[in-house]
Amino acid sequence: MSTREPIKIAAVGDLHVKNNDKGAWKACFEEISELADVLLICGDLTDTGDEEEAAILAEELLSLHIPAVGVLGNHDHEKGRQKLIRQTLTTSNFQLLDGESVVIKDTGFAGVKGFGGGFDRYMLSMFGEDAMKAFVQESVNESMLLDRALARLEQEYPEIPKVAILHYSPTAETVQGEPVEIFPFLGSSLLAEPLVRRQVSAVFHGHAHAGQLKGSLKDNLAVYNVALPVLRKHQQEKDFFIVEI
Template sequence: MATRKPIKIAAVGDLHIKITDKGKWKHCFEELSELADVLLICGDLTDTGDEEEAHILAEELHALHIPALGVLGNHDYEKGRQKLIRQTLTTSNFQLLDGESVVIKETGFAGVKGFGGGFDRYMLSMFGEDAMKAFVQESVDESMQLDRSLARLEQEFPDIPKVALLHYSPTAETVQGEPVEIFPFLGSSLLAEPLIRRQVSAVFHGHAHAGQLKGSLAENLDVYNVALPVLRKNKQKKDFLIVEI
C-alpha cells in the first residue's frame, strides 16, 4: 500500500512473571509506549501457569499505552488454568490470540501457541502408538489454526502485510544452541508451511531460551526468537526487540 506507514513492532517472549515481580516491568512498558506502535509477547507469560502471576502482568500492562498482543506458552498451561489466565489479562490493554487475527496500523497480526514435532526431515510422523499420533495431531491442529487466521486476513485485507506470533518455533534455525535431543519439543516445521504460503512478512516466537535471535523461512521471511534470555544473550540494549515492518 503506497500510503501505508511502517509500523514499529516491539517483541519479547518468556517473561515468566512471578508473584514477586510486581513493579518489575512497569518502567519497561512505559518506555515501550514511546518507542513502538505495538507490543507482542510470545508466550510463557507466567512462570507456573498461575492466574495470580497473570494478575501481576495485567497490573504491569496498565503502564503500556500502545496495543499489546500475545499468545500463551507451555508454562501458561502447567496448572490447567489457561482460561483463568486469559480472563485475567483481558482486564488490561492486552489481547491474547489463539487462532484469532487483528489489524493494527494497516498490519495484520495472527497468533497461535504452536507445538512441537521437530523440523524438516526429522519431523515426527503420525505413526505408531496413539500417544505419538496425538502428539503429532496437536502440531497439525495448531498449523491449521494458524493457516485459517492468516487466510482471514488475506481475504479481508489483501493488501496489508501479515505478521505471525507464536510460542513454538517454525524453524530449526532459531533453536540452534539448544540440545539437539529436545528439538522435537521446541517447534515444528508444520508451522512453516502456512507462513510461507500466506507470504507472511515476519514471525516472532519464544520458548527456545538458548536459541538464536534470527533465522528465516524464505528470502523475505525473517523469523525472530525473542525469548528474553535470547535477547539478553545477544546484548540487546532493551528487554525487547524492535522491528519495523
C-alpha cells in the same frame, strides 16, 4: 495501501512473571510505549501457569500505552488454568490470540501457541502408538489454526502485511544452541508451511531460551526468537526487540 505508514513492532517472549515481580516490568513497558506502535508478547507470560501471576502482569501492563497482542505458552498451560489466565489478561489494550487475528495500524497479526514435532526431515510422523499420533496431531491442529487466521486476514485485508505471533518455533535456525535432543519439543516445521504460503512478512516466537535471535524461512521470511534470555544474550540493554515493517 500506498499510503500505509511503517509500524514499529516491539517483541518479547518468556517473561515468566512470578508473584514477586510486581513493578519489575513497569519501566520497560513505559519505554516500549515511547519507542514502538505495538507490543507482541510471545508466550510463557506466567512462570507456573497461575492466574495470580497473570494478575501481576495485568497490573504491569497498565504502564503500557500502546496496543499489545500475545499468545500463551506451555508454562501458561501448566496448571490447566489457561482460560483463567486469558480472562485475567485480556483487556481493551491487550489481546491474546489463539487462532484469531487482529489489525493494528494497517498491519495484520495472527497468533497461535504452536507445538512441537521437530523440523524438516527430522519431523515426527503420525505413526505408531496412539500417544505419538496425538502428539503429532496437536502440531497439525496448531498449524491449521494458524492457517485459518492468516487466511481470514488475506480475505478481509488483502493488501496489508501479515505478522505471525507464536510461542513454538517454525524453524530449526532459531533454536540452534539448544540440545539437539530436545528439538522436537521446541517447535515444528508444520508451522512454517502456512507462514510461507500466506506470504507473512515476519514471525516472532519464544520458548527456546538458548536459541538464536534471527533465522529465516523460504523466500527470506524473517523469523525472530524473542525469548527474554535470547534478547539478554544478544542485547546489552533492552529486554525487547524492535522491528519496523
